[in-house]
Amino acid sequence: MTNLESRGRCDMCLSRRHFLGAGLGGFFAYAMRHRAGDLFAQEGAKAKACIVLWMEGGPSQLDTFDPKPGHANGGPTKAIETAAKGVRIAASLPRVAAQMKRLSIVRSLNSAEGEHQRAQYLLHTGHPFIEGVAHPSTGAVVSKEAGGAVTIPRYVSIGQPGFGPAFLGQEHGPFALENPQTALEMLRKLDSKRGRFQLAQELGREFEKSHEDGLLKLRDGLMERTAALLDTAFPKAIDLSQEPDEVRDRYGRGGFGAGCLVARRLVEAGVRFVEVSLGGWDTHQDNFNAVGRLCGALDPAFSALVEDLEKRGLLDSTMVMWMGEFGRTPAINADTGRDHFPRAFSAVVGGGGLAGGRVIGETNAGGMEIARDPVSVADLFATVFDRFGFDHAKKYRGEGGTVVKMTEGGTPVKALF
Amino acid sequence: MIILLLALAQIDPILDEVWKEKGVAPAARSSDAEFLRRVTLDLTGVIPTEDEVRAFLEKPDRAKKIDGLLASPRYAIFMGETFATSLYGYQAAFETMREPLEYWLRQQFEKNAPYDATVRALLTASGPNGGGGPVHFIGRFYPQTGAPEDLAAKVSRSFLGIRLNCARCHDHPFEKWSQEDFYQLAAFFKGTDRKYITQGAIEIVDDVERAKARWKPRDYEKAVKPRFLSGAEPQTAALREELALFVAANRQFARAFANRLWYPFFGRGIVHPIDNFGKKNPPSVPKLLEWLTDEAIRLKFDVKALIRTIVTSRAYQLTSVRESADPERGRVFAHQAVRALTPEQTADSMLRALQLEEAVGGAKAGSIRAKFLQFLVRNMLDQDLTSVFEYRESVQDIMTKMTIELREVRGKFLAEKPSVERVYLAVLSRRPSAGERAACDKFLKRGTMEEVFITLLNSHEFAFNH
Numbered sequence: 001m002t003n004l005e006s007r008g009r010c011d012m013c014l015s016r017r018h019f020l021g022a023g024l025g026g027f028f029a030y031a032m033r034h035r036a037g038d039l040f041a042q043e044g045a046k047a048k049a050c051i052v053l054w055m056e057g058g059p060s061q062l063d064t065f066d067p068k069p070g071h072a073n074g075g076p077t078k079a080i081e082t083a084a085k086g087v088r089i090a091a092s093l094p095r096v097a098a099q100m101k102r103l104s105i106v107r108s109l110n111s112a113e114g115e116h117q118r119a120q121y122l123l124h125t126g127h128p129f130i131e132g133v134a135h136p137s138t139g140a141v142v143s144k145e146a147g148g149a150v151t152i153p154r155y156v157s158i159g160q161p162g163f164g165p166a167f168l169g170q171e172h173g174p175f176a177l178e179n180p181q182t183a184l185e186m187l188r189k190l191d192s193k194r195g196r197f198q199l200a201q202e203l204g205r206e207f208e209k210s211h212e213d214g215l216l217k218l219r220d221g222l223m224e225r226t227a228a229l230l231d232t233a234f235p236k237a238i239d240l241s242q243e244p245d246e247v248r249d250r251y252g253r254g255g256f257g258a259g260c261l262v263a264r265r266l267v268e269a270g271v272r273f274v275e276v277s278l279g280g281w282d283t284h285q286d287n288f289n290a291v292g293r294l295c296g297a298l299d300p301a302f303s304a305l306v307e308d309l310e311k312r313g314l315l316d317s318t319m320v321m322w323m324g325e326f327g328r329t330p331a332i333n334a335d336t337g338r339d340h341f342p343r344a345f346s347a348v349v350g351g352g353g354l355a356g357g358r359v360i361g362e363t364n365a366g367g368m369e370i371a372r373d374p375v376s377v378a379d380l381f382a383t384v385f386d387r388f389g390f391d392h393a394k395k396y397r398g399e400g401g402t403v404v405k406m407t408e409g410g411t412p413v414k415a416l417f
Numbered sequence: 418m419i420i421l422l423l424a425l426a427q428i429d430p431i432l433d434e435v436w437k438e439k440g441v442a443p444a445a446r447s448s449d450a451e452f453l454r455r456v457t458l459d460l461t462g463v464i465p466t467e468d469e470v471r472a473f474l475e476k477p478d479r480a481k482k483i484d485g486l487l488a489s490p491r492y493a494i495f496m497g498e499t500f501a502t503s504l505y506g507y508q509a510a511f512e513t514m515r516e517p518l519e520y521w522l523r524q525q526f527e528k529n530a531p532y533d534a535t536v537r538a539l540l541t542a543s544g545p546n547g548g549g550g551p552v553h554f555i556g557r558f559y560p561q562t563g564a565p566e567d568l569a570a571k572v573s574r575s576f577l578g579i580r581l582n583c584a585r586c587h588d589h590p591f592e593k594w595s596q597e598d599f600y601q602l603a604a605f606f607k608g609t610d611r612k613y614i615t616q617g618a619i620e621i622v623d624d625v626e627r628a629k630a631r632w633k634p635r636d637y638e639k640a641v642k643p644r645f646l647s648g649a650e651p652q653t654a655a656l657r658e659e660l661a662l663f664v665a666a667n668r669q670f671a672r673a674f675a676n677r678l679w680y681p682f683f684g685r686g687i688v689h690p691i692d693n694f695g696k697k698n699p700p701s702v703p704k705l706l707e708w709l710t711d712e713a714i715r716l717k718f719d720v721k722a723l724i725r726t727i728v729t730s731r732a733y734q735l736t737s738v739r740e741s742a743d744p745e746r747g748r749v750f751a752h753q754a755v756r757a758l759t760p761e762q763t764a765d766s767m768l769r770a771l772q773l774e775e776a777v778g779g780a781k782a783g784s785i786r787a788k789f790l791q792f793l794v795r796n797m798l799d800q801d802l803t804s805v806f807e808y809r810e811s812v813q814d815i816m817t818k819m820t821i822e823l824r825e826v827r828g829k830f831l832a833e834k835p836s837v838e839r840v841y842l843a844v845l846s847r848r849p850s851a852g853e854r855a856a857c858d859k860f861l862k863r864g865t866m867e868e869v870f871i872t873l874l875n876s877h878e879f880a881f882n883h
Contacts, residue, residue: 131567
């Protein structure tokens with residue numbers, strides 16, 4: 001059992017020691033909590049919600065937040081000054097540049113995963129994918145740790161299905177809003193058919209009474225949550241017709257702009273975790289034109305979101321994160337594209353108790369290597385959870401008694417506090 | 418025939434003995450309607466039609482029904498789907514796809530290929546992904562040449578019912594498996610090469626030189642040689658061929674197979690979950706598992722014959738009705754269970770109830786069924802489906818199903834002004850009770866039959882098998 005401690009990735013298995021500890025039941029749990037309380041008293045943890053801007057495909061760091069003008073790897077991308085002194089980003093993001101006092105860049109993020117699915121798993125759960133072991137997504141963890149009964153969905157994924165709750169329970173899984181408008185129409189229709197819930201209860205009584213089973217209770221809860229959703233702030237929050245044209249224009253009229261505006265409204269309505277997806281970053285060909293187009297959607301939406309959160313006094317309690325599954329190769333390929341590059345890439349964070357205007361880490365002149373302060377994905381996730389006031393090393397009991405930690409081997413990046 | 422009858426007699430005496438020993442009372446026999454819905458869903462992945470229910474209630478010959486379902490084309494389609502889900506999942510990866518694997522599995526079930534032959538084909542498959550078939554299994558869990566860890570974990574779980582995952586990083590904390598065991602199993606794939614042809618096209622080949630060469634795993638301190646968990650070592654460089662033989666010849670393989678076939682028909686394995694055999698997770702009825710294993714071997718891994726043995730048993734045909742929960746009764750199969758439907762079962766059952774019969778089982782991309790399936794499957798994309806199929810409905814599913822459009826039903830079925838009884842037969846595959854009839858009649862004084870129809874379609878009773 002000694003190699004349990006010495007090797008990495010031991011989170012999947014329950015050691016005999018853990019097993020015994022758990023057997024002591026309440027006392028052990030109390031002791032752990034108590035100890036955790038002492039060790040992890042987090043000053044300044046004030047995040048209540050998080051909005052992730054997910055750049056599906058892996059965004060080019062060199063053409064967004066870690067530009068290398070003047071170096072061959074930099075390509076035609078120019079850099080501009082931002083509101084934060086000494087922080088320069090790509091010229092295609094002028095409005096984001098104006099918000100950089102509220103946002104910090106991590107330029108030394110790195111992982112070992114260069115394949116889309118494995119890397120997406122890592123950046124959504126904080127854990128490397130291991131065949132046969134399920135980890136809950138960040139959104140599910142935030143939902144679960146908020147405690148109490150779920151009425152309004154706590155984790156909403158806009159534009160893609162989102163990542164599941166693993167063993168945390170289906171109610172903490174993503175509420176997927178692939179298209180907010182369609183969902184709104186469905187909710188309106190459901191609202192006009194509320195009687196169906198009552199009739200279902202009436203006609204289902206005999207079957208339920210004669211089948212004492214946990215699955216039926218689970219589905220009862222699901223029916224109740226669906227009916228109750230109609231009376232929450234959720235339907236109104238996804239209704240963008242309530243926003244003036246000026247605001248909608250400011251976010252951009254495309255799907256991503258609308259998604260970011262919905263995200264803001266959802267957080268105002270009490271949703272804890274929203275992921276808005278912008279696809280198309282897998283730029284193996286024609287990188288610079290593609291990134292230019294994508295920045296055209298990203299710049300207004302990202303900047304308007306941060307601006308609005310600040311104006312409404314929500315930025316302090318709402319973390320904003322910009323990231324994708326990995327970065328792109330600094331070397332430009334024969335198709336004027338960039339390939340997958342997990343060795344050194346960027347993420348942008350702000351709000352929720354995180355400092356703005358800072359740059360963490362640095363890549364070397366060509367962007368090939370991390371020059372200082374590497375930040376692992378686990379570090380980044382530990383930082384997020386820490387700002388929510390969670391014990392980022394908390395142990396969950398997973399499937400078949402396995403132990404899964406909230407993050408494994410990560411340390412909060414204090415330089416972001 | 419005599420041998421077959423003797424065989425049929427075995428499941429029930431074993432369970433009878435266990436029930437007596439434990440002092441649990443077995444549930445009553447299922448009603449004919451209950452049995453028909455259950456067995457039709459279990460063997461063909463869809464609820465029976467209104468006409469099928471009527472005909473069966475008139476002449477409830479259970480054995481004949483079972484034979485008819487096993488002989489129907491939908492049996493192979495549904496088996497192909499469930500095995501593809503367990504072996505592949507729903508999410509395409511690493512230049513492989515589920516569909517060609519599913520199609521190949523369907524053909525295997527169509528000709529009732531012995532299960533050991535199917536597994537040998539899966540373990541030894543090679544060739545380009547464009548060629549289709551079993552190579553999509555190897556390719557799915559073999560992301561790059563020289564990285565066989567995922568594949569070893571998947572193979573041991575899928576075909577041996579053993580979770581070696583833990584031994585990947587350290588000796589298994591409970592079971593006897595060491596880290597070395599894990600990497601020695603993985604080493605059987607060291608000669609396997611994943612060649613990129615063009616973007617999206619790969620080829621799985623075996624390289625004799627690589628197979629003979631020393632292999633040191635990335636996350637293990639020393640080089641390892643291929644050695645099967647039983648201790649068997651390969652004598653040639655045809656490592657995967659040898660592994661396939663070692664796997665299929667092992668009694669644990671037969672045990673895992675018997676347990677895997679048992680699981681969907683009761684909602685729990687005799688060892689549960691089915692990929693977690695070990696000292697810490699003993700079978701709930703050891704004698705039953707060993708008998709079923711003997712039977713699988715005696716039947717030479719004849720899938721259909723073993724399924725027939727299971728579904729003709731009294732245990733399978735017990736009722737799921739019970740007014741109090743007692744987990745111990747469930748563990749020893751003293752009653753039938755309420756269990757989740759697969760996305761395919763949900764889709765096809767709804768399509769059938771919605772009078773969209775022609776779409777049932779249809780695989781055409783962009784078809785109503787394909788779109789509906791895609792919607793249902795999104796809740797399980799990131800789930801591991803190797804062993805346990807969890808109930809995964811979401812709020813959006815309920816929203817969607819509660820507001821579903823009844824165009825076809827309105828035009829065909831409801832236009833015939835069906836009675837409450839007909840609606841129950843079409844949706845819930847049974848007649849309504851007196852109480853339900855009265856409740857519907859009362860509702861229909863103000864409401865419409867369409868509302869009754871949608872409500873039944875959204876009932877728990879429809880959402881599960883039981």
